[in-house]
Amino acid sequence: MPFVDIATADDYASLWYSTNTPYSNVGSFTPDKQTIVMLHPFAMDEAWCFPQLEDPRLGENYNIVTINTRLTGRSVCKFTGKYDLWVAAADIAHMFYHLRLPRSHIFASEVFVLVALRLAILFPELCLSLTLCNVPPQQERKDVIHGLDDILQLWCYAEDLESFEHANRDLLEFTTGKRLGKTGGSSPSSFDAKRRTLVNTLEPYEKHLASPQVDRLVDIDLEDELVAWWQVRYPPFRRACFVDMIRTFCHDHREPLMPELLSKIDTPTMILQAKDNELYPVSFAEDLQQSLIGVEDGAKLQIIHGRVGYLTIVRASIVNQFMSKFLASLRPHGPMDLRCPIKSLNARMQEALGALAALKENPAISKRSPASPISFSCCDEETAQIHVDMVKAYAKGQASAFSPLGSDGRPKRKFSERIVHWLQEEDLDGQDDIRRAKSSTEPPSVWVEPPPTDESEEVPDQPPPTGIIVRRTTEYTTTAAIIDRTKTQTQKLSVQKQLSRLLR
DSSP, X not given: OOEEEEEOSSOEEEEEEEXXXXXXXXXXXXXXXXXXEEEOOTTOOGXXXXXXXXXXXXXXXXXXXXXXXXXXXXXXEOOOTTOOHHHHHHHHHHHHHHHTOXXXXXXXXXXXXHHHHHHHHHOGGGEEEEEEESOOOSSOOHHHHHHHHHHHHHHHTOOSHHHHHHHHHHHHHHHHOTTSSOTTSOOOOOOOTTTOOXXXXXXXXXXXXXXXXXXXXXXXXXHHHHHHHHHHHSOGGGHHHHHHHHHHHHTTTOOOOOHHHHTTOOSOEEEEEESSOSSSOHHHHHHHHHHOTTSTTOOEEEEESSOOSOHHHHTHHHHHHHHHHHHHHSOOOOSOOOSXXXXXXXXXXXXXXXXXXXXXXXXXXGGSOTTOGGGGOOOOHHHHHHHHHHHHHHHTTGGGSOOOBOTTSSBXXXXXXXXXXXXXXXXXXXXXXXXXXXXXXXXXXXXXXXXXXXTTSOOOOOOOOSSOOOOOOOOOSSHHHHTTTOOOHHHHHHHHHHHHHHHO
């Protein structure tokens, strides 16, 4: 099986990987091709690198290895509160040595950009180039952390399918940037009663969907696939794994890389950033570009129009085009060298520990065991214990938690088939109106006007639309507000009462 096992006295990890070869192993690599090591998108696994593996510009011209971290995909590990982004980089270095991988191009997106940067700092001899997509901040913003906490609470303690799907939708909007503003408009504003506009809209769905205000960032089938994967991998009865992953990569163990550390990177680098994404604004990419002063000719920055979050999935063709051109522009290197490294694994890891100790000004780091990746942890004891206590608290009672899966282990229904109450959701892409019209007896937010007919035809009287037709124009200011709809039922009823008063 394609696992790399790392076992020491204080640590154990079995890391899953895959390749673009017929048997998914590195033994089938073509020696004449260069190698790309890919890190999967946030909250996904290596299977979601398929847009790159199936693209002939990359899949046919390079040997590709896709890697799962300890906390994602089919990897398994001993639970510890000390796992952080430095340990994730050390895990990748161990995989290089165990798989005899040559110096490779590194491809990473979202939070794993920070892992790739740490790999380039400690193990520059392993990196031919860096391709970084949607660069995040060095430390997550407070509004994003608060929003993720709300998602975790609703996700982990959902008691029915509707509540769980609501949490799925919040994470979907968080990761894809689907509702972070309107196309071509100004920045989102807060939900203010003075700004709310009540419009009696009788336009047909076709006109609504063709409106320039509508930006369908993610195909509805892709939404179904993303949510189905989350429901199978992170259902409420496995919530401890979900909390461990989210809090490790976004909360507890994410310390910033100072400019003096980033200046040590001399690997050729290209940054791809979505233009209008509020979770990953262009300013983060520009700050990183300015900090990489050690890169010859500077790091290249390419801005991709749109505000998508999963850039490597939703805009895969554009990303692959930029990446293939960037790799082709680099100086050619010789064929793969599959010989054993001159230095032993322990000797090289001891050097890396010494370098990390110097960077952190902590001599104790260099005295740790070089055989264990967990020795690279820069997490203090207090933070590690807080993380352990948090995960254990979520793990209580998870065996009896709600299951969104059927007897066959699959989701009970597609995400697009869910029933949405017309007053509980805000819709900017028109899809929910179609779902509500098909599945709910409640009046939709946009009434479908019958098509025009000749006067000579006998047409039965059309019943008037029930209720008052309201076009909701709810807007938000921050990313946290986007995912702040994980409210209690009492808060939802309060919003409905406020709308009722305005409609009188």
